[in-house]
Amino acid sequence: MDMTPTADDLAFESEVRAFLAEKFTPDLREGAARQAGVFAEGELARTWHRILHEKGWIAPTWPREHGGPGWTPMQRYIYERECGLAGTPSLPAMGIALCGPVIMAFGSEAQKAFFLPKMLSGEHYWCQGFSEPGSGSDLASLRTRAVRDGDHYVVNGSKIWTTHAHEANWIFLLVRTRAEGPKQAGISFLLAPLDLPGITVTPILSMSGEHEVNQVFLDNVRVPAEYLVGEENQGWEIAKYLLTFERGGGSSAGRLNAQLARLKQVAKEQPGEDGAPLWDDPRFRERVMRLETEVMAIDWTERRQIASLAAGAVTNGATASILKLSVSEMLQKLAQLTSEALGSDALADQRHALGLHANEAPIGGAYALTPTARYLNTRAATIFGGSSEIQRGIIAKSLGL
Structure with missing residues (x-):
């Protein structure tokens, strides 16, 4: 299975990086850093949606005939990886990523003509x-x-x-x-x-x-x-089709690697109770390295799925469940270790307090803005989109167990 990017892939990667360098401005970066939920909220989400829509990149998985960019699976992977590494806002997925593909596959021509353009523009x-x-x-x-x-x-x-x-x-x-x-x-x-x-x-x-x-x-x-x-x-047939997109329809490796890099930086810079950063503790470094190995495995699993899709295979439900299970548990592990590395500075949600003192830096640095909120929010990651128990059942069934 050849995973080597082509010259066109490398050119596209450069295009994505140039676009993000220009359009993902410092104010948008600051807004994204303050988000602790699964998806970006309010005006931040609407602003980033408008920017991507103007570029023609708001629906990475959509075919060209429905208003998407018509990207190859590898281009989608590159785009999502670069956005994840940059920390762009995670846009609400219910329309573009979930309902849109359902309407394309099961909807009438009238439904496609009415709903799909309004999903792209953000009107709906x-x-x-x-x-x-x-x-x-x-x-x-x-x-x-x-x-x-x-x-x-x-x-x-x-x-x-x-x-x-x-x-x-x-x-x-x-x-x-x-x-x-x-x-x-x-x-x-x-x-x-x-x-x-x-x-x-x-x-x-x-x-x-x-x-x-x-x-x-x-x-x-x-x-x-x-x-x-x-x-x-x-509806049950349609719902099962939709859930393959919810559970494994994209790439999470970029965002996981960005969070892993943030964890390492916090662990190296944040002084502990004895004045030494937690990174000096070999037992903590071992825990981080274990997570790094798991993130690498997720990345290669996503790459294998991309290669299979590029070769004409259909989305595999078991692979989608493996990725959903692995990614949701990894989000929890990364949030937990980041909170541990920050120590007591992680306890307070400083986003609202600093709204009154916009010129003050958060205690513990920028990383201390949302760690506890993120930690608490990720508790739901192994429940929504199908709980971990459900995913394990699907995987076991696929193995004939």
Whole structure:
């Protein structure tokens, strides 16, 4: 399996680096450094979205005929690696990365023409309505009902842990359209504008202090039937297709390597209780080196997947689960060691305090802005997108266990 970049790949890498050097300005870097959640918030996300859209790079995985750049798998890998190493804002993925590919694969021509351009421009900001109270990892047990009434579906139920529903104006939903038979066979995939009567969004604050997630209540919401994607009761098939993008549709090695470099720098520069940096402790260095080995393994697994895709293979569900499991656990390990290296300076979230004293440097340096918030936020990484237990089950099944 040849992983050697071509001359075109190297030229593209130079183009990406030049673009980031010009467009990822110091103020955007500062804003990205203050983000502790999974995705960038508010105006930072919208600004970076506009910059990428103007360049034509907002949808790296989309084919050219739908407004994407038409990149090869290797170009996508290079782009995501360089963005990760630079620390660019992680843009909300629910529209471009998840719902967009679903509409391309299962949507009508009218749906493609209406929704895809608005996803690219940012006019439509999407959130994902999958999980429910009591239906998280066991997603097939969902109870939100959609009953056909003429040209509409009447939807009742609720969705929870709905990322950025307070920012979004559209939601894609899994709803139950048939009660009898196997529970997976009675689910449909429905799109809905969030300003429809009967939809209420209530905030949920995470233990990191971030307002990322929400609960969405649907009370007799009349959704036009034209917003059904695919066939009625085809939703489980569509959801499985979508989850391959959520669990393994991109490259995380760049961001993991950037966090690993940050951990090393903190451990070398931050004085401990005895005045010596934690890097002087060989046992701590050994823990860091173990993480470095694991990040290298993730990187090569992603490279193998890129090479397979370039050779015409389809996305492998087991590989996606391996990467989702490995990346989510690595995020937790890196956050934990970074907090340990910062010591007591990691305890306070200084972002809000420094908002009152913008000219003051954070105690413990720039790295001390968000470590505890990041640490707490990564606790959810092994739950959302399918818990680690679910991923291990998928991997075991693929091995015939």
